Amino acid sequence: MxxxxxxxxxxxxxALSSLVVAASNGTNDYPPTYPLSTDPGFASEFVVALQNSLTGGADIGPVLGAVKNIKPGDMDSYHEEFYRLANATKAQAEDPQNSYDPVNVRDTWFSASQYYRRADVYIHRNWSDPLIQTVWNEQTAAFDKAIAALPIPGQRLQIPSPEGNFTVEAIWYSASRNPHAKLPTMIVGNGFDAAQEDSYHYYCAAALARGWNCITYEGPGQNTVRRTQGLGFIPEWELVATPVVDYVLLAKKQVVDENRLVLVGNSMGGYFAARAAAFEPRLSAAVLIGGVWDTYExxxxxxxxxxxxxxxxxxxxxxxxxxxxxxxxxxxxxxxxxxxxxxxxxxxxxxxxxxxxxxxTKRYRIEDVVHQIDMPVFVGDAEFEGIYIGQAKKVSDALGERATYHLFKGVAGYHCQSGAQQEMQRTIFAWLNRVLKA
Structure with missing residues (x-):
């Protein structure tokens, strides 16, 4: 060797090698935000940790305290500091004095859950490392305590995929207690590494605040399904998303407006959502943040x-x-x-x-089925996109009049608009408001 x-x-x-991206884009304004580490990978992760503070999933001071003690490039240091912070926050959540107020309970457990997810990021080199499971068990338990304290508690689900011979992991969030409310509903899927628990902070909190129901889901290769069912990624994502659509339109039909049903794909989920949309005519629209044309490329x-x-x-x-x-x-x-x-x-x-x-990864390409997508599609791109640079525009061009292409620039120009979630959410919901009223 x-x-x-x-x-x-x-x-x-x-990975998102932003320095390479900046050079290839020929920009002199990189990075557009102040980097919190000399290690670009860590700097990106710190932004993700901080942005969840918008929805109760982090506190800025404790995150910066962990950042202070993390050595650039030292993955063990990264894990140890966020694991310490997660355990300390869990202890706060378990304090009986904290439990009098559901907001206290919710935000503390959301933060603990997110810190456990941060502690999970860099520990996958050795598959037999017990932390891969124990850290995830902690984040799941913490998240379940948080969503139980929402004004309308979230509901964790297991949805069978008969054709795929696996079970889709999902979480349902209701926007109304009215058992007959016909509300717009968002189905949200992540991609390569982010969890459906992250999707609550990225999309669902914003959807609920706007009167939308929301359901997140995970299939093979994604965090919980990879752990509980031992399944790696599959390219035929319609086997994952279609059972979720079935569930929404059957089990939740009294509270879902079938004419305002939207599928969202985040990061590599841009491939998954596009692939699913090609086989799912019951969707009203799709949102790709961002568009993925060819994963191998x-x-x-x-x-x-x-x-x-x-x-x-x-x-x-x-x-x-x-x-x-x-x-x-x-x-x-x-x-x-x-x-x-x-x-x-x-x-x-x-x-x-x-x-x-x-x-x-050669099997994860949208070119072969993009012509089957027959609905409005929002295709989000980023000025400082990483390995998928240029691919969102390819997706948009292939969709033609069905697509609305939007390039997020400047401080909103990181992959999936990390650190600029409000701008991303405003843009998406403004587009949905226009499209679904047409």
């Missing part, structure tokens, strides 16, 4: 030409050995983002072989 020194390769595989884009050539020549053993050697070498040539992307990608796609991982 060759060392990182002998290969001379450096990667930013499978995006994931290979940061690979050095020499290493990509090894893979494309079919020398898979050599490719695997070289990329894993780089991952485990004590070298700054392999960025935190690259390590995370490789670790998490192998785990989520359920393969120990990097070449098999790349081969699997």
């Amino acid at each position: 060759r060392s990182s020194t002998s290969t001379g390769y450096s990667l930013a595989a499978l 995006g994931y290979i884009s940061p690979l050095p030409k020499e290493l990509l050539a090894v893979y494309e020549a079919g020398n898979y053993t050599q490719f695997d050995e070289q990329i894993l050697a780089l991952r485990d070498a004590e070298s700054e040539a392999f960025s935190t983002e690259a390590k995370w992307g490789l670790d998490y990608g192998l785990w989520a796609f359920k393969t120990h072989s990097p070449s098999e991982f790349y081969s699997q």
Whole structure:
């Protein structure tokens, strides 16, 4: 096995390498926000941790306190600080004096849950690490306590997928106690790594505040299904989303306006939602934040030409050995983002072989079915998009008049508008208001 020194390769595989993006965009205004770490991967994660403070899922001071003690590039340090913060916040939530007020209960447990999710980010290199399960059990239990304290408690669901032979994990949020309210309803799915619990903070809180019902869901490869059912990602996402649509229109038909049913896909969920929309005519509209044209095209884009050539020549053993050697070498040539992307990608796609991982991603492309999408589609793009740079415009162009393309710029120009959730939400709901009234 060759060392990182002998290969001379450096990667930013499978992640948001914003420095590379800024250079490729030719912008002089990068980064548009103040970075909280010299490590770009950590800096991005810190923004995600902070943005949930808008909806009770974080407190700014405690997050910044954890950030202060995290060493750039040290994944163990990142895990330990957020795990410590999560446990400390859990202790606050369990204090009997906290329980008199449902708002206290809700926000404290939401924060604890999110801190446990932060503690989970960088621990997937070793699949047998018990923390992968124990940290997730903690975040799930904390989140369930939080949604139980909502004005209308959230409802965790398991929805069978008869054709897929698996169970979809979902959470239903009602916007009204009226058992006959016919309300607009949003179905929200994440992508590569974010959990459906994150979807509450990204989309559902904003939807509920506007009088929308909301349901989040996860399928194979995503956090809970990967853990409880041992399933990696599948490209045929209609097998995941269609059972959710069935549930919404049957079990919740009294409270759902079937003419205002919207599917949202976040990040790689932009592929999943588009794929599902191609097979689901009952949807009124789809929202892609952002658009994903070809997952393989995006994931290979940061690979050095020499290493990509090894893979494309079919020398898979050599490719695997070289990329894993780089991952485990004590070298700054392999960025935190690259390590995370490789670790998490192998785990989520359920393969120990990097070449098999790349081969699997070739099946996640929307070109073959995009012509089947027959509804209005909002396609969100980002000025500082990472591995999917340029792909949202391809999706929009292929959809033609069915699409509304929107480029988020400046401080809202990070992937999925991290740190600018209010602008993203305002833009989406303004578009939905126009489209669904037409």
